[in-house]
Amino acid sequence: MNSRSLRDTVWIIGSAWPYVNFVPHLGNLIGSALSADVFARYLRLRGARVYFVSGSDVHGTPIEVEARKLGVNPREYVERMHNIVKRLFSCWNISYDNYTWTESDIHINFVREFFMKLYERGYIFVREDRLPYCPRDMMFLPDRFIVGTCPYCGYENARGDQCERCGALLEPQQLINPRCAICGSTPEWRETKHWYIDLKKLEKAVREYIEQNDRLPENVKTMALAILQGGLKPRSVTRDNKWGIPAPFPGSEGKTIYVWFEAVLGYITATMEYFSRAGRDSREGLELWKNSNTRVVFFIGKDNIPFHAIILPALLIASGEGYVLPYTISATEYLLYEGKKFSKSQRVGIWIDEALKILDVDYWRFILIYIRPETRDSSFTWSQALELINSILNDTIGNFIHRVLSLIERRLGGKVPSPDSVKLEDESYLDKARDIFCKVTELYENIKLKEALHETVEIARIGNKFLNERKPWELIKTRPSEAESAMSVGLQMVKMLAFSLYPVIPNSMSRLWKMLGYSDSIEEHVWEEALEPVPPSNEIRNVKPLFSKISREHLENRLRELEEDRRARWAKKYPWEQVAVIP
């Protein structure tokens, strides 16, 4: 895509809304917020208009139950957790234009109006069900909140949806001696009404959208078509929770909207809220969602595909309001931790609060994007992390930058070289670097963030090779003009690195930008400038290494400290006390 069409387009970038019963872990982060941030930063450098939005998903049964167990108001619970998560994202330099939550007034009102509209358009119907109800907790119990004896294997703590021991799929009615998972009392079966969305009516339109959208990556398309293959069935949009958005339908008092159906609409309300917070009319944000020049891109983990590729498009189509459907959806596979699945109860993994106590945020961003699970699950290991920091980020990239900058600072007194002519052999190296930069551009464009980063490293490799070949430190003794030519080419490569790495490691590249003698910030420049030389009026000064190595001992000590700290934290009562303290 050329720059012009990029600038005419409005991009709405949405990252999956974290459920804030606890803070996200590294696997959550890489799929949603971090990937989205890298892409958003890239687009902004291209000069595109970007609205990057997300928020905390704060309603639903788990939070309601947990809050009750702790004896706190759900509102207090989620307010605390939301604020923590919000602050953590800002520590991770996630450049949201609006990070909100599902308790915002705009959201609640919009969701109620939206579903009322679907009701009026005939997509919602009522059905009576017999569901388990706990008389003591005074609530209906979702399948997994009922436990009892498995009729197949006799396991006594089988859940209402599945027996964990024998793997059998269960209906709650099948359990022998069913009990409420919260208080242990015996549930009653009560009649209750629920409001269903008739997805069958929308199946054809959704299928057309999926089939015709050739920008959807393979994993999204495959899963979406597999779901459509089985046919869409009606799904209940209401729940018997107290904690949530009150259902708007006639006779639905006491019911709330199922969290998934409201949270996906959060992308729209967060965009609206961005405008109202900026002192403008929230309808401007709403209009963007109905403008054919708008491109909506979601960043999610693969578990979120059904709701973003099927349910949300179905809702948008059903509204008949002319909303744009997702331009594309980038869904990562899972990140494993040392080969195992992240799990808080098993204490497997690192959470985004803890991570920042171990390594600098840019190191984390570099590592996570470098191993981003784009086509299949990938595993985070500490030894690989060390390897990436020490030999790729520090030795290959950091050292190349430092070689060039310190040559100029020490040999040319910091004066940016501006040779009368660039030697032919220098030019050929520069061309190679330019080719790589163009390739990187294309990869970013196609949201292949991992490959874009891998390819970026090649610029530094070419640069190192170039310096070894041309030896400007020798040339300067005999042929100063050639030395200047070589150094200017090296500097040009550094500038390319500044741009191509900025989306991934913005802090470090902003520091580099200063060393390159710019007085403004790199955000005020555009991507294409990467191919132009540093202006001769700039002065290279205060050259310092951008990165440093991490020793194995140092890391091991940090991990030991973390282990102790975590033991103390996770023993505490409230989840907000369990979060690591962030400076």
Add this chain to the structure above:
RNA sequence: GCCGCCGUAGCUCAGCCUGGGAGAGCACCCGGCUCAUAACCGGGGGGUCCCGGGUUCAAAUCCCGGCGGCGGCACCA
């Protein structure tokens, strides 16, 4: 049980859709260089591409059957 994904060098992975040279980075060994953060550059060793069968002139790649690891199966977020 049903559906899906994965199994390629010591490690992490690319290639597989669109069949023909087995690859990258790191680790290891040798050499060069010494501007630079003991960094950089070049060369090298190293693989029954999970197993078996089939299709084909030709299979890591396509098909079938195993084995091993993992995920989903919708009122779970």
